[in-house]
Amino acid sequence: MIKVEGLYHSYLKNDNFAVRDVNFEVAEGEIFGFLGPSGAGKSTTQGILTGLLQLQKGNVSVAGYDIKNISRKMFNKIGMSFEQSNVYSKMTAKENLSFYSKLFDVETRDPIELIELVGLKGKENIRTGEFSKGMKHRLTFARSMINNPSMWFLDEPTTGLDPAITATIKDIIKEQNNKGVTVFLTTHNMFIADELCNRVGFIVDGVIKLIDSPKKLKLQYGEKLVEVEYAQNGNIKKESFSTIMQEDKDLLNQIIADKEILTMHTKEATLEEIFIKVTGRGLA
Amino acid sequence: MKLLSSFKKELILASRGFYFYVELVFALVLLAVLLFAIPQNFSSTSTEYLFFNLPQEGKEIFINNILKDDLDTKSEMVEVEASGKTFNAELIVTDESEIYIVDSEEAVRALADSEKVIGAVIELDDNNQLHYKYYLQGYESTRLKNLISILQNESTDVLEERFENQDVRPLSTDYEPLTDRENTIPPLIAFSGSLMGMFIMASYIFLDKKEGVIEAYAVTASSVWRYLMSKIFVVLLTSVVSGLIIIMPVMGFRINYGLLLLLLLTTGFFASSLGLLIASFYDNLVKAFGVIYLLVFLLMVPSIAYFIPGWDPVWIKIIPSYPLLQGFKEIILPNGDIAYPLITSAGFLAVGIILFAITNIRFKKTLSV
Numbered sequence: 155m156i157k158v159e160g161l162y163h164s165y166l167k168n169d170n171f172a173v174r175d176v177n178f179e180v181a182e183g184e185i186f187g188f189l190g191p192s193g194a195g196k197s198t199t200q201g202i203l204t205g206l207l208q209l210q211k212g213n214v215s216v217a218g219y220d221i222k223n224i225s226r227k228m229f230n231k232i233g234m235s236f237e238q239s240n241v242y243s244k245m246t247a248k249e250n251l252s253f254y255s256k257l258f259d260v261e262t263r264d265p266i267e268l269i270e271l272v273g274l275k276g277k278e279n280i281r282t283g284e285f286s287k288g289m290k291h292r293l294t295f296a297r298s299m300i301n302n303p304s305m306w307f308l309d310e311p312t313t314g315l316d317p318a319i320t321a322t323i324k325d326i327i328k329e330q331n332n333k334g335v336t337v338f339l340t341t342h343n344m345f346i347a348d349e350l351c352n353r354v355g356f357i358v359d360g361v362i363k364l365i366d367s368p369k370k371l372k373l374q375y376g377e378k379l380v381e382v383e384y385a386q387n388g389n390i391k392k393e394s395f396s397t398i399m400q401e402d403k404d405l406l407n408q409i410i411a412d413k414e415i416l417t418m419h420t421k422e423a424t425l426e427e428i429f430i431k432v433t434g435r436g437l438a
Numbered sequence: 439m440k441l442l443s444s445f446k447k448e449l450i451l452a453s454r455g456f457y458f459y460v461e462l463v464f465a466l467v468l469l470a471v472l473l474f475a476i477p478q479n480f481s482s483t484s485t486e487y488l489f490f491n492l493p494q495e496g497k498e499i500f501i502n503n504i505l506k507d508d509l510d511t512k513s514e515m516v517e518v519e520a521s522g523k524t525f526n527a528e529l530i531v532t533d534e535s536e537i538y539i540v541d542s543e544e545a546v547r548a549l550a551d552s553e554k555v556i557g558a559v560i561e562l563d564d565n566n567q568l569h570y571k572y573y574l575q576g577y578e579s580t581r582l583k584n585l586i587s588i589l590q591n592e593s594t595d596v597l598e599e600r601f602e603n604q605d606v607r608p609l610s611t612d613y614e615p616l617t618d619r620e621n622t623i624p625p626l627i628a629f630s631g632s633l634m635g636m637f638i639m640a641s642y643i644f645l646d647k648k649e650g651v652i653e654a655y656a657v658t659a660s661s662v663w664r665y666l667m668s669k670i671f672v673v674l675l676t677s678v679v680s681g682l683i684i685i686m687p688v689m690g691f692r693i694n695y696g697l698l699l700l701l702l703l704t705t706g707f708f709a710s711s712l713g714l715l716i717a718s719f720y721d722n723l724v725k726a727f728g729v730i731y732l733l734v735f736l737l738m739v740p741s742i743a744y745f746i747p748g749w750d751p752v753w754i755k756i757i758p759s760y761p762l763l764q765g766f767k768e769i770i771l772p773n774g775d776i777a778y779p780l781i782t783s784a785g786f787l788a789v790g791i792i793l794f795a796i797t798n799i800r801f802k803k804t805l806s807v
Contacts, residue, residue, distance in 0.1 A: 204657050208803060226659045234657040240650030244454040245447070256443035257658035281454075297654070 155305055155336040156180035156203065161212035163198050172198045173360040176212070185327070185337040187351035189344065189425070191435060195360040196340045197237075197309065203338065204234050204307055217305045230260045233303030237310040237340075239290035243283035247274060247293050250282060251300055258301040268296040273322055288315050295323060299330070306330065309340045324350060344425035354425065358433045368425055375428040379421040380406060384413040394421065440660040444668035448642075452672045455645070457638050464634070465680030468626045472619060472688055479618045485536045487527075487549040491561035500560065501539060507532040513539075520548040547573055616771060623688060624766035625741040627681050628705075628759060633737055634680070635673040635706045637730060639713030642669050644723045652801070663798045670710045670794075677706035689770055697769050697779050704783040704790065705762050711793035718800040761785065 161176040173195040180186040190196050201207035203216050205224045214221040219228040241250045251265035269278045272292040282290055295311055308327070312320040327350055331337055341347055347354050348368045355365040364371075379394045393409075395402040397420070409415070423431075452458040490497040505511055507530075514529045518538060525545040527538040540546055543559050550557030550573035557573040570590050574583070646652050655665045681702045685693070712733070720726035740760035743750050744767075754760055765782035768774035 206653055206656055226661055229657055229659040232657060234654075236650065236653065238650055240654045242447070242451060242651055243649060244451050249447075249450065253443060253447045254654070254658060257440055257655070257660040259659050294654075301659075 155182045155184070155217060156186075156338065157213070157215045158199075158203075159213040161199065161202065161209075161214060163202060163207065163210050167210070171360055173202075173357075176357075176360075176362055178355055178362060178365055180336060180338060182336055183331070183334050184352045185331050185339060185350050187347035187354035188338065188340045188357065189342065189347055189354050189429065190357035191342060194357045196357060198360075199357070200307060200309060200338070200340050204232065205229075227259070230258050230301060231304050232307065233298040233301060233305070234307045235295045235298035235309060235311050237313060239287065239294045241282045241290055241293050241297070244281060246279050246281050247285075248278040250293065251297055254297055255300050260301055262300050263302060265300070268299055269293070271299075271326065272296045273319055288319065291315065292319065292323075295326075299326075304335055306335050306337045307340070308337060310343070311339070311341075312343065312346055320346075344429065348425045356429055356433055358435050363433050371425065371428050372422050375431055376423040377421055380418060381421050382406065382409060382418045383416040384409055385416060386413060390416060441664045441668060444660065444664050445671050448668045448672040449675075452642075452676070455642075457641050458672075458676060461630070461634055461638060461676045461680050462683070465630050465683040468630055469684050469687060472622060472626065472684065476619050476622050483534060483536060485538070485553065485555045487538045487540055487546050487553070487555065487557040489540050489543050489546045489557075489559045491543065491559055493562075496562075501528070501530075504530050504532070504537060509533070518545075518549060520545070520552040523548060525549070543571075550575075616767075619688060620770055621767075623685060623770055624763045625744055627684050627702075627766055628741070628762045629738070630680050630684060633705075633709050633734070633759065633762075635677050635709040636713035636716070636733070638676070639669060639673050639710040640717040640726060640730060641723060642673075643714060643717035644720075644726070647717075647721060662801050663794075666714055666794070666798060666801065669714070670707060673710040673713075674703055674706045677709075678702050685770070692772070693770050694776070697776065698766075700783045701762075701765050701769065701779045701786075704786040705765075708758065708786040708790035708793065711790045711797060714797040715793050715800070718797055718804060758786070758789075 157179050159177055161173055162171050163173045164171045176195070176199060178186075188196050188199065198207065202209055202214060202221065205221065205228070209221050217228060217231040219225055241247075242253075245253070247269050248265050251268060255262040255265060266278055269275065272295055274289060274292060274296070277285070277289065282293060285293065291314055295308075298306065298308070311327070312323050315323065324346065327337060327339075331350075337350075339347065339351060351368060353365060353367050354371070356363045366374075378397045380397055381392070381394050383390060383392045385391075395406040397403065429435075490500055492500070501513070505513060509531055514531075516527050516529045516538070517524050518527050518540075519525070525540050525542070525548070527540045527545070530537045530539070538549070540549065546557040546559055549555075554575055556575070556578075559571040559573075561569050561571070563569040572586060643652075652665070656662060678699060681698070685698065716726055716729055716733075720729075736757060737759040740754050740757050740763055743754050743760070744763050761778075761782045765779040768776070768778040
C-alpha cells in the first residue's frame with residue numbers, strides 16, 4: 155500500500171535533511187506505527203506521503219499512485235486525520251463534514267453517523283468554534299473517514315483526549331482495520347502503538363533506526379524476568395526471577411508451592427524502553 | 439459540483455464573518471457621503487464684507503450696480519455676528535457671491551477676522567478719489583494680490599469691454615461633463631468595489647491559514663484552484679453588490695450596467711488574485727500588512743491625478759488603478775468611450791489569469807505540514 159525508497163527531504167533545499175535515506179513498506183491491511191520524538195521527521199515523511207510536501211528525492215508510492223505526479227484521484231482512497239484540529243470554526247460539525255463529503259468522487263459516509271461515532275451526538279448543529287479542543291480533534295478524526303479511505307493516515311489521533319474517548323478512537327481504528335483499511339499511525343504514544351500496530355518504525359533525526367513488530371521487539375529486547383510479591387512471616391517480599399536460569403525457575407516453583415502469592419507478572423520491556431535502548435533517545 | 443460546493447461553503451463562511459459586512463457597510467457609508475455630503479456641484483460662491491464710507495449718493499450708485507446682479511434684484515436686511523458683537527448688514531446674493539454691506543469699518547474688520555474672508559472698505563481720499571482698503575487673511579497668493587492691484591489701477595470700463603470682446607468657442611460639442619457628485623464615483627467604486635477585494639481576499643486566506651483548513655482541503659480529491667476560485671467568487675459577489683450600492687442610487691439607469699459589471703468583475707478578479715498572491719507569501723495579516731499598505735498607497739496615487747487634471751504624468755498611467763478609474767469614468771460619462779472599458783476589462787482579465795496561475799502554483803508548493 156505504501157512503498158518508500160531512498161527518501162530525502164530538506165526544507166532549506168540543501169544538505170541539511172529533515173529525513174535521510176528513509177526506506178520502508180506498509181502492506182495492505184496493516185497498521186504501521188511511525189514512532190519518534192518531536193522533530194524526528196515523522197510529520198515530514200507523512201507530509202510527503204500525503205502530498206502536502208513536494209517530493210524532492212526518492213521514490214514513493216501510496217495506494218498505487220506515484221507521489222512524483224500526484225493525481226487528485228489518489229485522495230479518493232486516502233483519509234488524513236491531522237494532529238492539529240483543522241475544521242471551519244464558523245461552520246457546524248454537520249456543515250463541516252457535509253462540505254468535505256462533496257469534495258470526493260466516491261461514495262461518502264453520512265456526516266451524522268460519523269459525528270455520532272466519535273461521541274459528538276447532539277453537537278452536530280453547533281458551530282465548531284464553540285467546541286473544546288478534544289471535540290474538534292474528534293471531528294477532525296471523523297472527517298478523515300468521510301470518503302471510506304482504504305489508506306488512512308492518522309497523526310496523533312488520541313492527543314488531548316480523555317481515556318474513555320481514547321478507547322473509543324482505538325476501537326474505531328481496530329474496526330476499520332478489520333474491514334481491510336491500511337493505517338499509517340504517526341505518534342509518540344508508545345502504549346497506543348503497542349496496542350494497535352502490527353509493525354512499528356522508530357525514526358530519530360530523520361533516520362529510521364528499526365522496523366519490526368512490537369511483539370518481536372519485546373522478545374528481542376525484554377529482560378525475560380518474572381516479578382513476584384508474596385507474604386512471609388507477616389511481611390511482604392518482592393523478588394525477580396529469571397525465566398531462563400534453572401536455579402531461578404526452581405526457586406520460583408518453590409515459592410509458588412509454599413508461599414501466599416500476592417502479585418506475579420512477567421517483566422516485559424515496554425516499547426518506550428526499547429525505543430530508548432535502540433535509539434539512545436527518549437520520546438519527549 | 440466541487441467548485442459549487444466550495445463556493446457555497448465560502449458564502450456561509452463570509453456571511454458569518456466580519457469582512458463581508460465591512461465591505462457592504464463601507465459601500466453604504468460611501469453612498470451616504472455621495473448623497474448627503476457631496477453636492478451635485480461644488481459651489482464656488484464667495485462671501486464678501488463691504489463698507490462704503492461714501493456720501494449717500496455714491497453709496498447708492500455702488501449698491502444699485504451690485505443689486506443688478508442680485509438673484510431677485512432685492513437686498514435683504516440681516517444681522518451678522520462677529521467677535522461677540524452683532525452688526526446690521528444689507529445682504530445681496532448673486533450667482534457668484536454673498537455680499538454683506540455693513541455700516542462700519544469695525545464691522546468689516548471683525549467679520550474678516552472671524553469669518554476668514556476678504557473684507558473691503560471703499561472711501562474717498564483727500565483728492566476725492568475712490569480709495570480701496572482690503573482686509574486680507576495673509577495667505578492669499580501673489581497672483582490674487584496682483585489682480586486686486588490691477589483692478590484698482592485699470593478702469594473697470596476698459597476691463598469690462600475687454601472681457602466682452604473675448605471669443606470663447608468650445609471645440610468639442612458632444613462632450614457632456616459629469617456633475618461633481620458623479621465625478622466622485624469612479625475613485626469610490628474603484629476602491630470599494632474592486633481594490634478592496636485585494637485586502638478582503640488576503641484576510642480570508644489568513645483566516646483559513648490560522649485554522650489550518652487549507653491543508654485539510656489539499657488532501658481531498660478537489661484541486662487547490664477550486665478552493666482559490668471559490669474565494670474569488672465570493673469577493674466578486676461582494677464587489678458587485680457594493681459597487682451597485684454606490685452607483686445605482688446616483689446614476690439610476692443612465693449607464694450601461696453590462697459594461698459596469700464587466701469592469702467590476704474583471705478588476706475584482708485582478709485585485710483578488712493579487713490578494714491571493716500576497717497571501718501566499720505570508721503566514722498572517724500582520725506580516726503581510728507592510729506589502730498591502732504599500733500596494734494600496736501606490737494604487738491610490740492615480741486617484742490624486744484624477745482630481746488634479748493638470749497633473750497627469752506618464753508613469754502614473756502604468757499603475758493599474760489608472761485605467762480602472764478612467765474605465766469607470768467612461769462608463770458613467772453620457773457619451774463615454776465604450777472601447778476603453780472593454781479594452782481595460784480584457785487587460786485586467788489577462789493579468790488576473792496570469793496572477794491566478796502563479797498563485798495556484800505557489801499554493802500547491804507552500805502547503806506545509
